[in-house]
Amino acid sequence: MKKILILTASFGEGHNSAARGVRDGLARVAPTADVELRDLFAETYGSANEFVRRAYLAVINRWPRSWGYVYRWLDHKKDFDKSFRRFSRLKNHFATLLDRFQPDVVVSTFPPFPYLLRQILGPSGRCKNVVVVTDSITVNAIWYRCVADYFFVPNEPSAGVLRAGGISPQIIKTFGFPVSPKFADLMRDRPSPPNSDRRVLYVVNPPTMRAPELVRRLIDLDIHLTVTVGHADKLRPAIEAAAGRGKIEIIGWTEELPRMLGASHLLIGKAGGATVQETIAAGCPMIINHVVSGQEEGNARLIVETNSGAVALSPAEVVVQVRRAFADGAKQWREWATNIRRLSKPRAGLEIAEFLSSI
Template sequence: MKQILIFTAGFGEGHNTAARNIRDALEVVAGNEVKVQIIDLFDRCYGRLNEFLRRAYIAAINRTPRVWGKIYNVIDGTQFVETNMPMLTRFKRAMADLLRQFEPDAVISTYPLYGYVIDQVLPAGEPRTFTQITVVTDSITVNSIWYRCASDHFIVANDDTAAVLRAGGITDDRIHIFGFPVTHRFAEMVDHRFTSQDVGPKRVLYLINSGKKEAPSLVRRLSKRDDIRLTVTVGRDTALRRAIEAEVRVPGHRVEILGWTTKMPELLTSHHLVITKAGGATIQEAIAARTPVLISQVVPGQEEGNARLIVENDCGQLAPDPDSIVEALDDAFTRGGALLERWTQNVSKLSRPAASLQIARFILSLEVTEPNRKVLVPKIESARSTRKKSPSILLCDLHTHSVYSDGKLTVPELVDFYGQRGFDVLCVTDHICDYTKLIGRVTNLSGLVLTLDLVPEYFDILEKEKKRALDKYRMILMAGLEFNKDGLTKRSSAHLLAVDLKGPIDPGLSITRTIAEIHSQGALAIASHPHEFKTHWGKNTLYFWEHIDQYAPLLDAWEVANRDDIFNPIGLKRLPFVANSDFHKPKHIFSWKTVLFCEKDPEAIKQCIRVNRNVAITLYRDHRLGIGFSDLEPDSEKESEEAIVTFPGYSRKSA
């Protein structure tokens, strides 16, 4: 099995998008023959500081683009990065630990700084046991930071970008023009535009990621037009959504407003034109979809090349303000749509919808010299293979959140995150609010909970991930929900976990009826959260905990430990208990967990919790159950303990 590490960073979504799409393509092409882990080492090592810098970067490119342009030029024209490497001591130590622990066959970087750190960790002349690949996510105007460091291969999106690297001294044999790694779903899309089925007004997609002040009035202007049908995406910006809804309430305004969505490939391939900023991932996805672009904003530096790619290849045009957008639409759709047709033909010439699959095949084709390696941690698969149908120790987390509510990771990322740590059972339980309550209706507008329109998609993706979790990690994935029954006070608020649901449940039902519906599906109903949080990260939900005698006969278990909080009275009452992380972001992994001793089967697991026999809790610190330090080679025990710490920024200090 090939081991592949992909390093990314949150300074621009294009880096994360490229990383996810390469991982997904590798798994499509190689299946269980490859193990891929995506790591944002900036986030792991620097936590809050990284988040502050990330937000500052986003603010700079949107509010003071000229200032950012000057910073970009300094990084491009000086040795700023190289001279500041000594400041990244924690970062370099974490990189060394990861390379030693995972012993990868290939290391892929979708963010340029990682190459410099690897250069520091493995000095020139020291043999490397992996192939180093840099995926350049920018086009044409490529900062030299991308190619000043060592890398065996550079993957670029187009000929113009390759020319920049050649001019910078990179030889042709190290440059590979595969296209930007868009999701492999683009290669499967059926395009009905400009066919006999394509009738009615032209469809325009407006991705509002800049110019938010002008957006509502522009949407109003466009929605009045008879020659277009408008779709608007606002992400999780509920204030923007309300502002736009207020502008288009008048009858006759034809506009569809979408929030956060996973359907971008389908949206791009079903619209004739897209209005967006010149972000790398968005522009490349539009090209893959063969959709012309009106560029509403260009951030100086890295986005200039993306804009040039569209304009110089006559695939759209710049339209930096509402008036120019309206004028560009007039030009595109008049005279029988001749200009739109020309743009479409030109963008089709650049389109590489299967780029991520090509990149995956290239990575898998690379030969890596395998040295004699000392295996520090036994493979989890072999350690468990003899226990398939007999009781075994199972590490479980039954309370986690994805991006469908207020989590940081997607469902596939959650599966990988827990699977790579040897967990046996994972339940994803995104928040869903009671729409019959005022607080629930308000919260549904926040973008931080699962809304009714996304419930089918949520269950669909969980169903798809169940097989991958089992095949790749031998981990049981369960679908769940956390029902938020919030009142005006903490004493009237209750959160209810449903574990191993087979389908949706109406969140507007009463608590008693919700529990009955959960049980009708054979799922577990569990009271969330200890009685009083010792920290202030969330709202106390005390209703169940102050009515224990009333709900004890109805509930299957009580979450006595959550994050770092623990509530002992449940244990004293001898009621069934579990412990979970209430996972929202990676550092929450280091928290209370449930440990079971039963068969590795969903029904056996649920019954074990119901009867609460052979159930324990543990304060998880990145250990692997059944593969403790005593199972390692005696002469390397200390070294192994250091190597097993995946993310030093969040874990205990190494020995």
């Protein structure tokens, strides 16, 4: 029985989403495999990790351009391995887990873990070291300046960054981003939106007071609007007030995002790794209304450069793009939809699981 350890961290939903996608893919493809999914930072540092996590999310959501300076500094850094040697408590916890679980494969969706695994085990080759890169195009060097057996990337532009960084093409696998297998279940052609049923999904993230303003503007359009507020329940009254008597559906935290994306003609949301890759998997064109400098710029470029949607960073710009999408018999929307379907890899999680089972 194969043992596979999946490592993640809650510093951005992309890492967790990729980890869950690999786990859920394995549950279908290799149901007898012994799989553990762990967040070792949270387990090791507890409340201190939670404080740092919240501070990080506050910075990227409130001051996204400021994070760009940190991101670019990391990209030019050469001594990641030396920096991670300071995490002695984390390494001890990791080593204990390795001794107990004895994995055949360690899959990392958060950059520090491949470095730490190498420091603990050395070049022994006791288990395969696999890196799942969650960024597109602007792939930070922290992802690939480690020693690993394989690097899984979401698309060819990301693979090109790794090759340019000196990674052998033989160990780069372009499976796609490991979205939930639910996306593969929902594969279907998306019909053009009739005039009376243009379905727009707005995923509120970050939860700021700009969201009610956007809802106030969207509600005046001839669309069926669904808004998800996630865990930001305090924002719901403001969203409801902004909608007034308009036609709107407001949803809190949900695990039905694959189905909702599959039923929508447009997604409005931030350029997070998970969000962009899930809308690509669903073949749903996207209007990006928030971009974190550095790490999310590549995700935004992927949508724009493939003509699969647009970037609109103010409520007024978003409304302009929604109108444009559905104008002239939804001409722009049909173009976006055709292009994003070419990118779609809804079986990526399953294909990754098949590969992991074979090594």
